[in-house]
Amino acid sequence: MQGTDFYEQILGLTGPWFVADVQLDMEAQQVDVFVEHGEGETFCCPDCDRQLPCYDHTKSRQWRHLDTMQFATILHARTPRVKCPDHGVKQIRLPWAEKNSRFSLFFERFAIDVLLATQTVKGACSILGISWDESWHILQKAVARGKDRKQSKNLPRIGIDEKAFRKRHNYVTLIYDLDKSTVEAISDGHDTAAADACFDQLSDSEKQSVEAVAMDMSAAYVKSTKGNIALAEQKIVHDRFHIMKLATEAVDKVRRSEQKKLRAEGDDRLTGTRYLWLSGQENLSEKQQERFDAAWKAELLTGKAWAYKEMLRDLWVHDTPAEATTFFNDWYKRVIHTKLEPMKKVARTIKERLANVVSYCTHGITNAVAEGMNSKIMAIKRRVGGYRNRDNFKTAILFYCGGLDLYPQ
Numbered sequence: 343m344q345g346t347d348f349y350e351q352i353l354g355l356t357g358p359w360f361v362a363d364v365q366l367d368m369e370a371q372q373v374d375v376f377v378e379h380g381e382g383e384t385f386c387c388p389d390c391d392r393q394l395p396c397y398d399h400t401k402s403r404q405w406r407h408l409d410t411m412q413f414a415t416i417l418h419a420r421t422p423r424v425k426c427p428d429h430g431v432k433q434i435r436l437p438w439a440e441k442n443s444r445f446s447l448f449f450e451r452f453a454i455d456v457l458l459a460t461q462t463v464k465g466a467c468s469i470l471g472i473s474w475d476e477s478w479h480i481l482q483k484a485v486a487r488g489k490d491r492k493q494s495k496n497l498p499r500i501g502i503d504e505k506a507f508r509k510r511h512n513y514v515t516l517i518y519d520l521d522k523s524t525v526e527a528i529s530d531g532h533d534t535a536a537a538d539a540c541f542d543q544l545s546d547s548e549k550q551s552v553e554a555v556a557m558d559m560s561a562a563y564v565k566s567t568k569g570n571i572a573l574a575e576q577k578i579v580h581d582r583f584h585i586m587k588l589a590t591e592a593v594d595k596v597r598r599s600e601q602k603k604l605r606a607e608g609d610d611r612l613t614g615t616r617y618l619w620l621s622g623q624e625n626l627s628e629k630q631q632e633r634f635d636a637a638w639k640a641e642l643l644t645g646k647a648w649a650y651k652e653m654l655r656d657l658w659v660h661d662t663p664a665e666a667t668t669f670f671n672d673w674y675k676r677v678i679h680t681k682l683e684p685m686k687k688v689a690r691t692i693k694e695r696l697a698n699v700v701s702y703c704t705h706g707i708t709n710a711v712a713e714g715m716n717s718k719i720m721a722i723k724r725r726v727g728g729y730r731n732r733d734n735f736k737t738a739i740l741f742y743c744g745g746l747d748l749y750p751q
């Protein structure tokens with residue numbers, strides 16, 4: 343078949359390589375491209391780059407290339423070997439594929455684009471016409487390549503957070519770059535050792551560049567951060583969203599116990615009001631707003647707890663830690679004299695770590711990035727239908743959220 347020049351251009355081949363033959367198999371919908379090199383050429387030893395004559399060849403091998411005109415395109419070649427005085431007999435590096443890959447570089451680059459665009463391994467398989475294992479292998483290699491190339495950078499604002507894998511009790515800990523929205527480290531578990539293992543994945547200069555760390559109020563993460571980051575006490579910011587979540591949960595606890603009591607007395611004023619207390623006012627429909635107002639006017643404990651929760655939002659509007667502290671102390675005094683035990687517990691928890699809550703005024707960070715990334719990770723997990731095991735899950739997170747340079751050269 344004609345078209346050898348055409349395929350040389352498509353493959354980007356330059357001397358000493360040329361396309362010796364192209365065969366079209368109509369039945370198999372396949373184009374076979376046979377690549378050879380000129381006589382008397384020299385090649386580099388892969389270990390020392392010394393120019394050496396061809397010693398012999400391997401058996402003919404195949405590489406899947408990008409389809410041409412909807413035909414699966416297969417490259418065929420025998421890889422030359424050189425005999426280096428220092429390194430012995432070695433296969434040379436081929437310009438169209440990475441060592442041991444069954445795909446050409448063009449194909450791998452395209453596969454990475456497809457994996458990123460479809461966000462599912464399965465979806466990529468059907469577009470690329472390759473198996474799940476082959477797609478997964480390309481993804482895995484891309485992550486390994488990206489990790490190898492990763493260079494130390496500045497990480498002024500980071501977040502540390504946990505993420506449940508499958509059911510509860512099966513966690514990974516993640517460190518995020520809050521400025522670039524990337525996952526910088528992952529480890530198994532969510533205790534101090536897990537956080538330490540994450541920090542170990544950062545270089546010393548990266549750790550030194552950290553100015554602020556957002557996190558929930560877990561003692562394990564505080565302890566680990568203090569052990570890994572200098573002057574951590576001034577840098578830790580307990581995340582606003584985690585704290586507001588605690589306060590919202592406290593409102594719900596108050597509602598549940600009050601509801602139980604009222605029901606026993608045949609009072610159903612709180613029945614069906616859960617959503618009203620837990621969602622933001624701005625999310626309520628007109629009808630829901632009416633119901634909320636009625637429940638609110640009933641002067642129940644739940645309404646009181648809700649009001650304290652709403653008041654707490656203002657903790658994050660102050661300009662200085664001193665002003666925020668004054669605000670909190672006032673809020674604390676009011677809450678602590680009530681009978682709202684769950685809310686009092688939240689107040690005490692915040693008080694204990696107050697310096698690292700009001701540090702928000704200095705650093706202005708939250709784990710909102712982490713929360714956003716969380717939903718991205720959840721979506722990836724759902725669409726792929728589980729990653730078989732936790733290691734695969736971690737690899738996929740780095741592929742989609744690691745900000746890595748994934749492509750082969």
Ligand SMILES: [Zn+2]
Binds near residue numbers: 390392
């Ligand atoms: Zn050599």
